[in-house]
Amino acid sequence: MFTSMKDELREFLRRFGAFKIGVADPERGFGMARDGCRSRDIMRGCNSVIVFAIHVGLDYYTTLDFRQEGDVESRVLHIYRDWISFQLANFLEEMGYKAVIPHGYVNKRDMVARLSFKLAAYEAGLGAFGRSSLLITPEYGPRINLGAVLTDAVVQPDGPLKGFNPCQGCDVCAKLCPASAINKEVLPPTGFNRERCLEFVRKIRERTKGKIMLCGYCYNCCPVGDISEKAFNLRRWRTLLDLNEDERRSLLEVLNA
Numbered sequence: 001m002f003t004s005m006k007d008e009l010r011e012f013l014r015r016f017g018a019f020k021i022g023v024a025d026p027e028r029g030f031g032m033a034r035d036g037c038r039s040r041d042i043m044r045g046c047n048s049v050i051v052f053a054i055h056v057g058l059d060y061y062t063t064l065d066f067r068q069e070g071d072v073e074s075r076v077l078h079i080y081r082d083w084i085s086f087q088l089a090n091f092l093e094e095m096g097y098k099a100v101i102p103h104g105y106v107n108k109r110d111m112v113a114r115l116s117f118k119l120a121a122y123e124a125g126l127g128a129f130g131r132s133s134l135l136i137t138p139e140y141g142p143r144i145n146l147g148a149v150l151t152d153a154v155v156q157p158d159g160p161l162k163g164f165n166p167c168q169g170c171d172v173c174a175k176l177c178p179a180s181a182i183n184k185e186v187l188p189p190t191g192f193n194r195e196r197c198l199e200f201v202r203k204i205r206e207r208t209k210g211k212i213m214l215c216g217y218c219y220n221c222c223p224v225g226d227i228s229e230k231a232f233n234l235r236r237w238r239t240l241l242d243l244n245e246d247e248r249r250s251l252l253e254v255l256n257a
Contacts, residue, residue, distance in 0.1 A: 006155050009050060012091055016084045017232075018052040018147075019139060022124030025049075025157035026150075029123035033116060036106060039150050042115055043100040048155040050088065051117070051124040053137060053144045054081065057228035058220060060143065061213075076234065081147045088149045097153040110198060117146040125158035128166060129189035131182050132173045132218035136166040141225035142218070166224045173218040182218070 010021045024030070026039040026046045039046045056077045064074040082101070089099035102115035118135045121127060126146070127137035134142035167188050174184035174191075179200035183191035197215075204212050220227075240248055 004156065005153065009088075009091075009155070013052045013084070013088060016087065017054050018084065019055050020053045020126050020137065022051050022121070022126050022158040023048050023155045024051060024120050024123035025159070029157075029159075030119060033119055034106075034112065037112070037114060037116065039102075039115060039120070042102050043098075043150040043152075045098065045152045046100070046150045047152050048157065049120050049124065049148055049150055050155065051120045051126060051146065051148045052084065052088075053121065053126050053146050054084070055140045055143065055226075055228070056145050056232070057140075057143055059232065060145065060219065061216070062234070063213075077145045081145045085147045085149050088147075089151075092149065092151050092153060095153070097151050100150040102148060102150060110195075115148065115150075117148050120148045121146050122160060123157075125161045128161055128164050130173065130218070130222065130224075131167045131171070131184065131188040131191055132177070132222075133189040133192040133194065134218060134222070136222065136224050138164055138166075139225050141166070141222045141227070143222075143225070143227065170223065172221055172223055176217040176221055178215060178217065 006021075006023060013021050024039075026049055029049075030038045039049050054077070060075070060077055062076045064076060064079075066074065082103075085101045089101050092099040102113075104114050106112050106114055118129070118133070121135050122129060127135045127144075130136040130142065132142075135144070135146065136142050137144055171184040174182040177197075179193075179196050181193040181197040181200065183193070185191065201214060204215065240251070243251065
């Protein structure tokens with residue numbers, strides 16, 4: 001028996017592997033967002049921003065390859081994240097509410113998202129910003145993937161996480177950053193030079209002709225939380241044709257009996 005709508009949403013999302021769920025307030029939160037990139041810029045009647053996180057370990061970079069020319073980057077976990085978001089939006093609509101899945105960029109070159117999932121997750125209490133501007137969770141550090149759905153449903157907001165300062169006394173990412181984009185003398189995330197980081201990533205992609213897409217130091221080497229090399233398995237469903245002839249014959253005899 002659910003005591004609140006938030007409990008019902010949390011139970012629903014946990015079925016899909018979300019380890020943490022929170023709600024951000026579109027009225028009071030998102031003060032750090034750029035103009036045009038707030039929740040109510042996307043959905044005028046938004047009353048709640050539901051945010052979830054899935055643990056992806058070091059497999060966050062797993063991608064699909066396409067046989068075509070051009071700038072193609074498809075991360076498998078992004079696809080799964082978007083599928084969960086669709087399930088959540090459908091769940092809300094079945095309850096009679098409106099739901100919008102934020103997507104896309106207002107500036108693709110500079111990777112400025114229409115809605116920052118990191119900021120939404122911060123406002124929903126899932127974690128805190130680290131020196132590298134990544135969202136750091138107590139459970140898995142930055143090794144997560146975030147999803148968000150906007151809705152007109154009124155759900156009690158959680159607010160930013162209190163008492164969690166993952167970068168206090170730690171400067172691992174600042175020391176390792178090959179682009180020197182992190183100033184350890186400035187409180188996170190304001191000590192992060194986003195333009196310098198992005199320019200470094202662009203150079204990596206250009207010099208390697210897309211064979212290396214990202215740097216990875218701050219993500220992989222952050223000492224906060226569980227560092228898992230394998231958080232999930234990619235596999236396909238088996239069919240009858242995967243059985244050997246004897247196994248297939250025996251099963252068909254049972255099915256057709």
